[in-house]
Amino acid sequence: MPGSTGAKPITAAVVVIGNEVLSGRTQDANVHYLGRRLAERGVRLREVRIVTDDEDAIAAAVNELRARHDHVFTTGGIGPTHDDITARSVAKAFGAGFGRNAEAEAILRRHYKPEDLTEARLKMADMPDPPGGVTLLENPVSRAPGFRIGNVYVLPGVPKIMQAMFDQLAATLAGGPPVESVTVTAALPEGTMAAPLADVQARHPGVEIGSYPFFRMGRIGSALVARSADAAGLEAAAADIRAMVRDLGGEILDD
Amino acid sequence: MPGSTGAKPITAAVVVIGNEVLSGRTQDANVHYLGRRLAERGVRLREVRIVTDDEDAIAAAVNELRARHDHVFTTGGIGPTHDDITARSVAKAFGAGFGRNAEAEAILRRHYKPEDLTEARLKMADMPDPPGGVTLLENPVSRAPGFRIGNVYVLPGVPKIMQAMFDQLAATLAGGPPVESVTVTAALPEGTMAAPLADVQARHPGVEIGSYPFFRMGRIGSALVARSADAAGLEAAAADIRAMVRDLGGEILDD
Numbered sequence: 001m002p003g004s005t006g007a008k009p010i011t012a013a014v015v016v017i018g019n020e021v022l023s024g025r026t027q028d029a030n031v032h033y034l035g036r037r038l039a040e041r042g043v044r045l046r047e048v049r050i051v052t053d054d055e056d057a058i059a060a061a062v063n064e065l066r067a068r069h070d071h072v073f074t075t076g077g078i079g080p081t082h083d084d085i086t087a088r089s090v091a092k093a094f095g096a097g098f099g100r101n102a103e104a105e106a107i108l109r110r111h112y113k114p115e116d117l118t119e120a121r122l123k124m125a126d127m128p129d130p131p132g133g134v135t136l137l138e139n140p141v142s143r144a145p146g147f148r149i150g151n152v153y154v155l156p157g158v159p160k161i162m163q164a165m166f167d168q169l170a171a172t173l174a175g176g177p178p179v180e181s182v183t184v185t186a187a188l189p190e191g192t193m194a195a196p197l198a199d200v201q202a203r204h205p206g207v208e209i210g211s212y213p214f215f216r217m218g219r220i221g222s223a224l225v226a227r228s229a230d231a232a233g234l235e236a237a238a239a240d241i242r243a244m245v246r247d248l249g250g251e252i253l254d255d
Numbered sequence: 256m257p258g259s260t261g262a263k264p265i266t267a268a269v270v271v272i273g274n275e276v277l278s279g280r281t282q283d284a285n286v287h288y289l290g291r292r293l294a295e296r297g298v299r300l301r302e303v304r305i306v307t308d309d310e311d312a313i314a315a316a317v318n319e320l321r322a323r324h325d326h327v328f329t330t331g332g333i334g335p336t337h338d339d340i341t342a343r344s345v346a347k348a349f350g351a352g353f354g355r356n357a358e359a360e361a362i363l364r365r366h367y368k369p370e371d372l373t374e375a376r377l378k379m380a381d382m383p384d385p386p387g388g389v390t391l392l393e394n395p396v397s398r399a400p401g402f403r404i405g406n407v408y409v410l411p412g413v414p415k416i417m418q419a420m421f422d423q424l425a426a427t428l429a430g431g432p433p434v435e436s437v438t439v440t441a442a443l444p445e446g447t448m449a450a451p452l453a454d455v456q457a458r459h460p461g462v463e464i465g466s467y468p469f470f471r472m473g474r475i476g477s478a479l480v481a482r483s484a485d486a487a488g489l490e491a492a493a494a495d496i497r498a499m500v501r502d503l504g505g506e507i508l509d510d
Contacts (some may be wrong), residue, residue: 007325023301025436031305032276035276036279047305080449082456116446124448194335194378209337210274210338211334212281
């Protein structure tokens with residue numbers, strides 16, 4: 001597969017728990033953030049599933065994905081309301097018990113005044129209880145922690161909080177050399193370049209080359225994106241792409 | 256499951272073919288559009304998978320999803336370049352042959368000047384060839400058609416073209432009464448409302464009620480979203496939600 005450079009790449013998947021995304025009410029922003037940030041850490045995001053707020057759907061997605069990726073992230077469904085069922089669903093996926101986590105409860109008790117610590121809020125400390133326990137993930141914004149169980153990181157859906165929590169855990173993730181990309185924007189339609197571009201791809205098997213057409217201010221063009229964790233290979237492929245565009249008489253709009 | 260009102264709801268799934276979405280380079284916009292437009296037609300979007308440009312990954316996602324949903328939409332990967340492998344992957348999913356579609360080729364020949372109709376562009380007429388054929392989906396923007404095979408609709412990834420093609424086929428989709436939603440935006444944190452909101456949900460099993468916290472201009476609040484295809488049931492649930500917010504002394508920010 002293009003993009004691999006010898007060693008098996010570190011891969012990740014995301015499960016978005018998201019009735020509100022599926023209904024078209026909310027535009028998900030977390031996949032975009034995670035894809036970009038994981039690439040910086042040399043982790044390739046390979047699969048995303050957006051599922052309904054349904055225990056079996058969440059558990060099935062988590063189990064399929066954790067078996068074939070190094071890291072799995074879930075976003076959403078860990079608040080205090082009736083539709084927040086992610087922690088329970090992840091416990092089910094692992095066949096683990098589920099109950100009040102003492103460390104998480106202590107964090108909530110430090111944060112909330114006693115009269116504000118409703119039973120609903122305490123529910124945010126209910127987590128899977130596997131042998132050896134879970135690892136809490138610090139929430140610098142609103143305090144209620146996420147958790148890691150095995151290779152699954154359970155994060156909230158509110159983008160600002162999710163991002164803050166991911167940024168804290170990012171340094172602990174097993175990764176690799178950063179996956180870098182170069183985009184050559186050509187004022188040429190895809191159909192004109194397809195054959196020579198396939199040749200460039202064939203000459204650079206360790207670089208993943210994608211072509212994305214656009215229509216911008218009345219102009220037809222193509223964004224040619226090369227991606228790789230091998231910096232030298234990436235530059236060589238990008239140079240070949242630029243030479244190809246020039247050979248075809250095309251203008252490079254930006255680079 | 257909340258949201259069903261007797262008759263089995265019509266459901267849909269989307270497969271986004273999308274290295275560029277997974278890498279964090281591009282923010283997907285198609286899921287948001289499809290979720291909203293499908294709901295208007297009484298179709299519930301239940302699952303989304305974002306997969307890499309990989310034949311087996313695409314075929315596996317299509318096969319799992321077409322078996323359990325009424326409609327499946329794929330977006331992306333149907334252009335002329337080497338990374339456009341969706342049509343071939345869908346043929347594989349159906350165990351169908353794959354080759355030049357005469358009707359699609361005729362459309363391309365009408366659109367392009369002979370000297371512009373490269374072999375790469377002709378490849379856009381290569382489609383699955385099941386017994387009985389595929390149904391072409393008209394592309395009013397850039398002409399290269401999509402296709403329907405069984406309950407799977409193969410659409411492009413460029414949002415403007417995808418949207419134009421979906422709008423043309425929408426009227427042909429089996430659907431139901433539109434799924435409507437009412438959002439009550441309350442200046443109350445989720446933890447305060449969780450217990451009474453769960454009661455409202457229990458009283459309205461035919462309405463799906465979600466709670467989404469937000470932090471806006473220094474204020475903490477919750478968007479309480481009720482969704483149903485049963486208009487009267489929806490209004491009753493929304494009235495109960497508003498009464499609940501007032502009983503808790505909360506302000507309704509907008510409605």
